[in-house]
Amino acid sequence: MRVTFPHMGNLYIPVKAMLDHLGVEVVVPPPSSKKTLSLGAKYGPEFACLPMKLNLGNFIEARELGADTIIMAGGRGPCRFGYYAQIEHTILRDIGCDMQLIVFEPPERHFSELLVKIKQISGSRSWWQVIQAVRFGYQKARAVDEVEMAALKSRPREVTPGSTDTAQKEALHLIEAASSRSELTEAIKKAGAIMSEVKVEKNKPVVKIGVVGEIYTLLDPFSNQYLERRLGKLGAEVNRSIYLSEWVNDHIFMGLVKGMRSRKETCGAAFPYLRHFVGGHGQETIGSSVSYARSGYDGLIQVLPFTCMPEIVAESILPEMSADYGIPAMTLIVDEHTGEAGTLTRLEAFVDLLERKKETREALYS
Amino acid sequence: MNGYLGVDVGSVSTNIVFMDEGGVVFEAIYLRTLGQPIATVQKGLRELGGRLPAGTKIKGVGATGSGRNLIGVIIGADAVKNEITSHAVATSQVVPGVQTILEIGGQDSKIIILRNGVVSDFAMNTVCAAGTGSFLDQQAARLNISIEEFGEIALRAASPVRIAGRCAVFAESDMIHKQQMGCSLADILAGLCEALVRNYLNNVGKGKEILAPVVFQGGVAANVGMIRAFEKELGLPVKVPPYFNVMGAVGAALLSREAVARKGPSCFKGFRVSEMDFRTGSFECSGCSNLCEVIEIKEEGDTIARWGDRCGKWSSVVRREEKIS
Missing domain, CATH: 3.30.160 (Double Stranded RNA Binding Domain)
Incomplete structure (x- = not known):
C-alpha cells in the first residue's frame, strides 16, 4: 500500500510524519502547481470549487509517482466538501486511475473513532504506537505553525526583502526532516533560532490584518495567490483565523488540548450576527472577524473559493459587522484565474486605506 | 515651466497628463492601449513632448493602472500606485469634500467611499466584467453605432426595456430578444444602461452608503446614458469632473509630487524614452x-x-x- 493525501499548505509535513511513524509507505504529491490545477480543472466538474480541483490534481500527480491509496478527509453539513472524497474517487476511476480510498470522517463524539481508522491502515501496530504517531504528527503541526507565525510577524518588518522567506523555507525543512521526537525537539530549537535571526526594524509601524474565511484557501498559499506573503511585503502584519494545529485540535481531538483558540469561543463571538452553523467555516469567519475587531486589528480580509456557499453567507453579513465595529473588510474570491494584477491592486489599495486611516487616527489622539 | 507627469496604463486606454506645480492639468492625452502598453506610452510621450513649451522641466512622474509596474520601470517613475489610491487622491483635489466615487473603466469597475477626505471603504468588481466599458464597446460594435453616440441615443428612449444586468451573456441574449421583438434601439440602449447601473450597485456597491457629492468618472462617464441611469437609480445628482477619463493619471501625478518631496530628485528618464x-x-x-x-x-x-x-x-x-x- 502506497498512501497519498491532498495538499493543503504545509499539511503534508505533519501527515507524512504520522504515517512514516506508523511505517506506512507515503507518496507526497508534488507541490500544487499550475499543472496540478490544469489536471484538476480538466477532469473535475466545472461547478466544483477550487479545493476540489486541486485535490484531484494532487491525486493524479501522486499516482504518477506510484501511489495506490488515497487518504481523504470527509465531512458533513451544507459544505460540499464532505462529498468530495466519493466524487473524486469516482472521477479517478472513470479516467482509469483506480485507487483505493480511505475517508477520515470527522469524529462524532470522541477522537478515538479516528484512531480506529488510523489503526486500520497501520496494520499490525499497537494502540500505543498509533497514539505516539498521532502525537508526533501533531507536534510537527504545532512546530510548523510556530514558524509560520514568526514569519508573519517578521515579514512586514524585515530589513532585507526576502530574508523571511528564505528563513521560513529553511526552518520548515528542518522540521520536515526530523524523524524522531528527540530530533524534532532539536529541529524546533534550531528553527526558532533561524526565524529570530531575521533582521527586523522593531519599531516600524505596521498595520495589522486578520485573515478569515474558508479553511483550504486560507491555509494553502498556492490557492490564495500567496496572500500572506504579499500582504507582508506590503507592510502588513497578518494573523490567520485558523492554524493547522488549532484545526486539528478542534476537529480531530475534539478540543483535547487546552489553552488554544477554540472553535466554540470563535463561534460564540459570531453572536448576534450569525447564531447557527451554516456549513464549512461560515460562522467562524464572522466570529473571528468580531474577535479581530475587538482586539484592535486595523482590517479584515476574507478569502473564499468561488461558489463557496458557507462563505457567501458570511460575506453578506460582513459589511454590517464591519460597519458596527468600524473595521474595513475586503473579500477576495479565488478560482482558477492566476492573473495577479487584479489581486495585487486590491491588496495594495486595501493596505493603503488602512495605513491612511491609522495615520489619521493616531494624529487625532497624539 | 515645471510640472509633473502622470501615466495611467489601463487595459483599454492609456492616459498621460502633465500638471503644473500647483496641480492644474495642462495637457491630457487619451490613447487606446491596443494591447501594446510600451509602444502606446512612447507614442503618448512623443506627442506630449511636442506639445509642451520648450524648457519644461519634469519634476516627478507617477504610474498607475494595471500596467503600472511595467511602465514604471520603462519611464523611471517616482511613484507607482494602484488605481484606487490614485483615483481617490485626484478626485479629492478636483471635487473637495467628495464622499462617493463611482468609477467604471474598460475591464474593471470600482466604488470608493471617502469620509473626511480619507478613503474609508472601496470595492472592485470581483469575478465578472459584466457592466464595464469593454462590454458597452462590444455591444456598440454589434449594433453598429459608435461608442461616442451610444449615450445620446440612450437619452432619446421613451420607455427603457428591462434587461438582465447580472451577467454579460444574459444581458446580450436579453438585448437580442428585445431587438427581435421590435423594441427601438434607444429603448434597448437605455435599458442596458439601467441594467448596468443596477448590476454595478448590487455587485460593486453592495451595501455601501452612497452619499453626495457623488462623482462619476472613468471612460464610461463619457456616456450620458449611464450618467442619467445613475441619477435615476440613486436619486442624487451625479457629477462628472473635467478630465473624468484621465483621473487615474491625475492622481499618479499628484502622488509623484508627494513622492519627490519625500525622497528627492525624480528618476524620470526623460522624453527620450519614446525613442529608446x-x-x-x-x-x-x-x-x-x-x-x-x-x-x-x-x-x-x-x-x-x-x-x-x-x-x-x-x-x-x-x-x-x-x-x-
Whole structure:
C-alpha cells in the first residue's frame, strides 16, 4: 500500500510524519502547481470549487509517482466538501486511475473513532504506537505553525526583502526532516533560532490584518495567490483565523488540548450576527472577524473559493459587522484565474486605506 | 515651466497628463492601449513632448493602472500606485469634500467611499466584467453605432426595456430578444444602461452608503446614458469632473509630487524614452512544475527588470534601485 493525501499548505509535513511513524509507505504529491490545477480543472466538474480541483490534481500527480491509496478527509453539513472524497474517487476511476480510498470522517463524539481508522491502515501496530504517531504528527503541526507565525510577524518588518522567506523555507525543512521526537525537539530549537535571526526594524509601524474565511484557501498559499506573503511585503502584519494545529485540535481531538483558540469561543463571538452553523467555516469567519475587531486589528480580509456557499453567507453579513465595529473588510474570491494584477491592486489599495486611516487616527489622539 | 507627469496604463486606454506645480492639468492625452502598453506610452510621450513649451522641466512622474509596474520601470517613475489610491487622491483635489466615487473603466469597475477626505471603504468588481466599458464597446460594435453616440441615443428612449444586468451573456441574449421583438434601439440602449447601473450597485456597491457629492468618472462617464441611469437609480445628482477619463493619471501625478518631496530628485528618464528601444521577452522557467512565465524587460539590450516568477529566483537577480510596490 502506497498512501497519498491532498495538499493543503504545509499539511503534508505533519501527515507524512504520522504515517512514516506508523511505517506506512507515503507518496507526497508534488507541490500544487499550475499543472496540478490544469489536471484538476480538466477532469473535475466545472461547478466544483477550487479545493476540489486541486485535490484531484494532487491525486493524479501522486499516482504518477506510484501511489495506490488515497487518504481523504470527509465531512458533513451544507459544505460540499464532505462529498468530495466519493466524487473524486469516482472521477479517478472513470479516467482509469483506480485507487483505493480511505475517508477520515470527522469524529462524532470522541477522537478515538479516528484512531480506529488510523489503526486500520497501520496494520499490525499497537494502540500505543498509533497514539505516539498521532502525537508526533501533531507536534510537527504545532512546530510548523510556530514558524509560520514568526514569519508573519517578521515579514512586514524585515530589513532585507526576502530574508523571511528564505528563513521560513529553511526552518520548515528542518522540521520536515526530523524523524524522531528527540530530533524534532532539536529541529524546533534550531528553527526558532533561524526565524529570530531575521533582521527586523522593531519599531516600524505596521498595520495589522486578520485573515478569515474558508479553511483550504486560507491555509494553502498556492490557492490564495500567496496572500500572506504579499500582504507582508506590503507592510502588513497578518494573523490567520485558523492554524493547522488549532484545526486539528478542534476537529480531530475534539478540543483535547487546552489553552488554544477554540472553535466554540470563535463561534460564540459570531453572536448576534450569525447564531447557527451554516456549513464549512461560515460562522467562524464572522466570529473571528468580531474577535479581530475587538482586539484592535486595523482590517479584515476574507478569502473564499468561488461558489463557496458557507462563505457567501458570511460575506453578506460582513459589511454590517464591519460597519458596527468600524473595521474595513475586503473579500477576495479565488478560482482558477492566476492573473495577479487584479489581486495585487486590491491588496495594495486595501493596505493603503488602512495605513491612511491609522495615520489619521493616531494624529487625532497624539 | 515645471510640472509633473502622470501615466495611467489601463487595459483599454492609456492616459498621460502633465500638471503644473500647483496641480492644474495642462495637457491630457487619451490613447487606446491596443494591447501594446510600451509602444502606446512612447507614442503618448512623443506627442506630449511636442506639445509642451520648450524648457519644461519634469519634476516627478507617477504610474498607475494595471500596467503600472511595467511602465514604471520603462519611464523611471517616482511613484507607482494602484488605481484606487490614485483615483481617490485626484478626485479629492478636483471635487473637495467628495464622499462617493463611482468609477467604471474598460475591464474593471470600482466604488470608493471617502469620509473626511480619507478613503474609508472601496470595492472592485470581483469575478465578472459584466457592466464595464469593454462590454458597452462590444455591444456598440454589434449594433453598429459608435461608442461616442451610444449615450445620446440612450437619452432619446421613451420607455427603457428591462434587461438582465447580472451577467454579460444574459444581458446580450436579453438585448437580442428585445431587438427581435421590435423594441427601438434607444429603448434597448437605455435599458442596458439601467441594467448596468443596477448590476454595478448590487455587485460593486453592495451595501455601501452612497452619499453626495457623488462623482462619476472613468471612460464610461463619457456616456450620458449611464450618467442619467445613475441619477435615476440613486436619486442624487451625479457629477462628472473635467478630465473624468484621465483621473487615474491625475492622481499618479499628484502622488509623484508627494513622492519627490519625500525622497528627492525624480528618476524620470526623460522624453527620450519614446525613442529608446525596449524589448520584452518571456520564457517559461522549468525550475519546478509551476512553469512560471517569466517576463524580461530590456532597455537598449540591458535587462532592467524581470517578473512573473513565484519564487523570486529571476526577479531578485535584477537589482532595482527602489523596490516596486
